[in-house]
Amino acid sequence: MDKLHQTLMRYFGHGTFKSGQEDIIRSVLHQKDTVAMLPTGGGKSLCYQIPGYMTDGLVLIISPLLSLMEDQVERMKMRGEKRVAALNSTLTFQERRHIIRHLPSYKFLFVAPEALMSEMLLEQLKSMRIGLFVVDEAHCISEWGHDFRPEYSKLGEWREALGHPVALALTATATKQTLKDTVQTLRLQQPDFHIHSVNRPNIALVKEVHETKEAKEKRAIELVDFLQGPGIIYCPTRQMTEELALYMKQKTNQRVEFYHGGMDAGDRMLIQQQFISDQLDLICCTSAFGMGIDKANIRFVIHMSPPQSIEAFMQEIGRAGRDGKNSVSILLYTEEDAEIQQHLIQADGFDDPEIDFYLAQLTQMQINDEKKLRERLMETGLQETRARMLTHYYMMHESEQRPAILKNLKEKLQDRQTEKLRKVWQFKERIMDHNCFRQSLLSYFHEQIDQTERASSDDCCSSCGLNLSDYEKKEQSLELNEMKHWKTVLDRMFHLTKEAQH
Template sequence: MDKLHEALRRHFGYTSFKKGQEEIVKSVLEGQDTVAMLPTGGGKSLCYQLPGLLTDGTVLIVSPLLSLMEDQVQQLKMRGEKRAAAYNSALTHQEKEYILKQLHRLKFLYISPEALQSEQMVRRLQTMKISLFVVDEAHCISQWGHDFRPDYSKLGDIKKKLGSPVTLALTATATEETLKDISRMLGLNEVRYLIHSVDRPNIALHLEEVQDTAGKNERLIELVRKLQGPGLVYCPTRKWAEELAGKIAEETRMRTEFYHGGMDAGDRMLIQQQFIRNQLDIVCCTNAFGMGVDKPDVRYVIHVNLPQTIEAYMQEIGRAGRDGKQSVSILLKAPGDRGIQEQLIQTEALTRQTIDFLYEKLADVRDERGARESLEQSGLTETQARHFSHLFFKFRHLGNKARELIYQEMDFRRQQKLNKMAGFAQITESKGCFREGLLSYFNETLSAGKSGNTACCTHCGLNLEDYETKGDHPFMNQLTAWEEELDTIFAASRDRIC
């Protein structure tokens, strides 16, 4: 056994790497800036955790979600690595101060892109040896990505301030254009691209036409009664997620909850952990759910409406079958689906009149955090507020031209979303192999001999009965009081760094 595999066994208990992991780890250990794409469930966290354990210095991981960071920190501590912490807006002032004082003792620091804008944090990090700069969910850095986060776009400058350490950018779904943009935004000149297929062969892809929304709801109830779980049901709106969760719970008596971005952070964390611990059969959710949820045995993912992008769809179905076992994705379609998503995209976009009003409102605001708070108080969503404040401070020095440039940028984003959604809709309407159509978007082709496989997709002869429960539904763990659950969930966060 070579040294790398010995380290893998010693630190993680594995005897072999998952596909793609080893070459990413070796690339990082060779000091090579790397942009890597592994499918959802491909084990991206090991690609920086193992090199971090084998080198001196601190690994800085930029991560977009609180739940993702907390989960990774807890997993490291469970393996005995106590030198890990997450720094983000959920911490109290005292907790932030404690972590700042302990930075020099940390091996792994998870931080949100927003928190990394702090000059105090950057100054502290400049005094340390950063052995590896990791950008997780790196598609968020690109305007061409499906989940653009403005604060990600500043990471290239921050990396330079930290002495341009070896950089690893990780994503699960990105086009060639997005991957090149990631490299450009991070200022990576001699970069190694390690791109692996987005395909998850163990997830069968089922497309099903229904007459209308009522027909979807009826078919959904029928499916969750029959399918082997646990499962996720993705919904286009928060209201839809709440109503479907109630309907499923009432008609099937299955343990069902809803999850969306409008919920309190504690409630979201509770639902996520209950699902991970097999205390829930089904979660009805918006696209806010999923990133970083390390549950290996999700057996099905159902979409009750057309997702807005192929990238989002691939990420969401990738919640299923992380254990490598056969699972199924089901997309329920109705004639009005495309119109619903177009309306949602148009509603999220800001009109020229609204932009003029908001521009005046921010006239005396000096920092982006204050701008976001003001915008959210005005009724904008968190995503709208982030994007508008980013553009406001990007262009405000241009005077009268700024408003027009903001409008053009936001209109570009709106049109881009409409184009992506239309492209996905076209693939779902094709008469050919659904998997082939999806892979072609990423400039991939289906492996020889895979076309026509009955475990591939509806077009290739998929039989849903193969994914139904044989006998009774499996026993779920007992739900405990929510106070006890939350106490358990946050216990690791209260542990002091040894």
């Protein structure tokens, strides 16, 4: 057994790697900038943890969501790794300062991209050896991608400030344009590419057309009663998550909660943990629920309408079947769904008076601190995501004269809206197509279905005659009851033993 496999066995207890992992890790160990696309559940975190254990220096992991990094840190600590921390907005100033002052004692540091704007952190990192610069969810780099994070656009600049450490960019879904943007933004030098299929053969794909929203809701009730869980239902609006969760509680015997970005952070974390620990059967949520949800046994994902892009859809259905077992994705749609998404995109845009108003707010401050400028816009009532986008585009042109800034802002915002609308209609075309739904989706990523794989599978998609009865709810087995029984007995024994000790 070579050193790489010894490390895998020592820290993770596995004798073999998942598909693609070993090649990615060897590329990083050979000091090559690396871009890797592995499907959801493909084990991306192992690709930076193993090199971390085998090389000197800090592993710096840039992660876009609090839930994502908190989940990773918690799992590493449960495995016995104590040299790991996360820097994000949930920490107090004293907690952040403590971590920064003690950075040399850490091996793995997770940071939100905006945390790198801190001079205190950046100066401390400059004084250390950065063994690996990891960008998780790297598709957030592309402004044309489905999940753009403006702060990601500065990662190349920050990487250079840290001495140009070896970079590893990881994602589950990316088009050729997104991969190109990743290389340019991170300023990668002749990177190795390890691009694996976005296809998840163990997830069957179903699409159903319905006449009305009410018909879709009725069908969702039928599916939840019928399908083996646990499951996720994605909704296009926050209001719908709450209404549908209440409807599900009334009409089914499922343990259901809703989740969206407008909720208190503590409530979101509680619901997420309840779902992961099998205290909930079903989550009705917006796209805010997903990244970092490492729950292996999700059996179905239902979409109450198509998301705004194929990339987002593939990312979201990838929550299912991470254990490799058969799972199903069901897309419910009406002819009007694309128009609803179009309306949401247009409502999220800016009209000319709004741009004039917010530009005046930005120019009056006469500073180039992006965080402070964004906070100023949010003080006027602008929603955070829109404030991030507007501030980002402003900072790209802030050295120009006001008329030029105004012109460029309007052009950038219009181009972004046009691109988002184009993706909505691209998705609709594939939904309305009567050919194989899986192949239609894969073609967007310039992929073809493996014909040997198709020939050996009866679980492709509804266009290919999929039978949903294979995913029907199963009766609880005697073995499972017995397992629960013995667990209860052991818990009681442990409790009695503790009492006897006191």
